Amino acid sequence: xxxxxxxxxxxxxxxxxxxxxxxxxxxxxxxxxxxxxxxxxxxxxxxxxxxxxxxxxxxxxxxxxxxxxxxxxxxxxxxxxxxxxxxxxxxxxxxxxxxxxxxxxxxxxxxxxxxxxxxxxxxxxxxxxxxxxxxxxxxxxxxxxxxxxxxxxxxxxxxxxxxxxxxxx
Numbered sequence: 116x117x118x119x120x121x122x123x124x125x126x127x128x129x130x131x132x133x134x135x136x137x138x139x140x141x142x143x144x145x146x147x148x149x150x151x152x153x154x155x156x157x158x159x160x161x162x163x164x165x166x167x168x169x170x171x172x173x174x175x176x177x178x179x180x181x182x183x184x185x186x187x188x189x190x191x192x193x194x195x196x197x198x199x200x201x202x203x204x205x206x207x208x209x210x211x212x213x214x215x216x217x218x219x220x221x222x223x224x225x226x227x228x229x230x231x232x233x234x235x236x237x238x239x240x241x242x243x244x245x246x247x248x249x250x251x252x253x254x255x256x257x258x259x260x261x262x263x264x265x266x267x268x269x270x271x272x273x274x275x276x277x278x279x280x281x282x283x284x
Contacts (some may be wrong), residue, residue: 121268123154125200126228127210131159131189133250134206134239136169138228138257140177140184145261149269157187158196160205160213164189170243172250180254197221204228207238229256233263 126138135157143155159165167189168174177184196203197218203225205211214225229235239256242249 119201120272121153121201123200123202124156125192125196125203126155126157126206127160127192127203127214128157128206128239129159129161129210129241130164130167130243131157131191132164132167132170133173133241133243134253134257135159136184136187136189137173137177137254138204138206138239138261139187140182141180141254141257142261142264144182145258145265149265151265151269154200156200158190158192160192160210160217162191165191170250172242172247175247176250176254180258192217194218197224200224202226202231204231207241229260231264232260232267 124142126135126142128135139155139157146152169184169187174185192214198221201224203214205214205225206228208227211225211227215222218225227236228239229237239253240249242253
């Protein structure tokens with residue numbers, strides 16, 4: 116990925132009701148705490164939940180931490196997303212593979228969330244079939260990764276513009 120400003124991020128999971136809406140809400144909050152703003156959204160690789168509100172357990176864990184994601188609605192990734200967003204972060208490797216298949220010309224925009232945020236090539240596990248403790252763990256993972264991502268993007272923004280490819284950015 117070339118070193119250029121990132122001004123828009125799309126968070127993606129399978130249904131856009133658990134992980135990606137939570138990531139969108141958490142990252143928006145982290146940016147606001149740092150006095151920053153950018154275009155953020157979330158979407159799904161599947162169309163199963165289009166129009167649905169986030170899972171009540173995602174809403175609950177977000178509210179527990181002062182974040183309201185209840186107004187979000189699930190949507191499916193569109194071809195336009197690959198040109199609209201500077202960075203598309205999949206919550207797990209399966210999401211990343213699906214995204215790269217959908218937008219092969221824009222493969223460099225698609226990254227694994229935890230790996231891009233702080234170098235951990237790990238998935239954010241889907242908590243859908245688990246209880247509230249799994250949602251709390253996913254929240255913790257997303258919050259830590261969001262803090263790291265915000266720090267990384269701030270450092271990246273302070274670099275001079277460059278068209279050189281970088282495997283570390």
